[in-house]
Amino acid sequence: xxxxxxxxxxxxxxxxxxxxxxxxxxxxxxxxxxxxxxxxxxxxxxxxxxxxxxxxxxxxxxxxxxxxxxxxxxxxxxxxxxxxxxxxxxxxxxxxxxxxxxxxxxxxxxxxx
Amino acid sequence: xxxxxxxxxxxxxxxxxxxxxxxxxxxxxxxxxxxxxxxxxxxxxxxxxxxxxxxxxxxxxxxxxxxxxxxxxxxxxxxxxxxxxxxxxxxxxxxxxxxxxxxxxxxxxxxxxxx
Numbered sequence: 001x002x003x004x005x006x007x008x009x010x011x012x013x014x015x016x017x018x019x020x021x022x023x024x025x026x027x028x029x030x031x032x033x034x035x036x037x038x039x040x041x042x043x044x045x046x047x048x049x050x051x052x053x054x055x056x057x058x059x060x061x062x063x064x065x066x067x068x069x070x071x072x073x074x075x076x077x078x079x080x081x082x083x084x085x086x087x088x089x090x091x092x093x094x095x096x097x098x099x100x101x102x103x104x105x106x107x108x109x110x111x112x113x
Numbered sequence: 114x115x116x117x118x119x120x121x122x123x124x125x126x127x128x129x130x131x132x133x134x135x136x137x138x139x140x141x142x143x144x145x146x147x148x149x150x151x152x153x154x155x156x157x158x159x160x161x162x163x164x165x166x167x168x169x170x171x172x173x174x175x176x177x178x179x180x181x182x183x184x185x186x187x188x189x190x191x192x193x194x195x196x197x198x199x200x201x202x203x204x205x206x207x208x209x210x211x212x213x214x215x216x217x218x219x220x221x222x223x224x225x226x227x228x
Contacts, residue, residue, distance in 0.1 A: 101146075101158060105154075
């Protein structure tokens with residue numbers, strides 16, 4: 001079956017530091033890959049996505065590249081802000097009508113001023 | 114822009130009681146999904162509906178049932194509640210975009226506490 005393995009947290013960084021959260025996946029088909037963010041007390045928000053190999057998703061300074069050869073979708077940001085503190089979930093969905101999301105375990109990110 | 118609406122936002126029930134959670138998808142979205150997120154856990158897929166028909170089923174207990182109505186809203190019915198059912202329940206909706214792909218848009222969740 002499908003699975004997502006995500007870098008375990010929590011992760012604490014200083015403001016303006018470089019961020020990497022690792023994510024690797026196992027899938028039988030050609031999945032779409034996503035990063036969702038969950039701010040305290042809120043629901044899940046789609047941060048970025050990539051639907052095929054070598055696609056790069058980007059949003060709000062965050063980036064992730066779909067690497068089929070390493071089955072990875074690592075999240076990066078060059079300079080984090082205190083407002084980026086949240087829980088980040090890597091997720092995948094299969095194509096061809098099977099769109100349920102399989103999530104990683106989530107990484108809690110805390111940015112200190 | 115309209116978002117997914119879930120009600121109630123918070124619900125407290127006792128063991129063995131029943132609960133009904135409601136989800137109103139984004140207008141013109143044809144698919145609804147339910148997920149359960151336990152404390153400190155990742156969301157787990159429960160069930161989905163496409164055009165009012167069940168389209169996929171995940172780790173949903175037999176005590177739970179769900180349906181999608183003619184106006185596309187969905188309800189998750191939970192009976193014989195157990196302490197372990199305490200969780201955040203998310204609804205998401207999606208539609209096929211111009212690129213032939215789907216994105217799920219999540220509601221704010223219903224926090225169910227079973228005492």
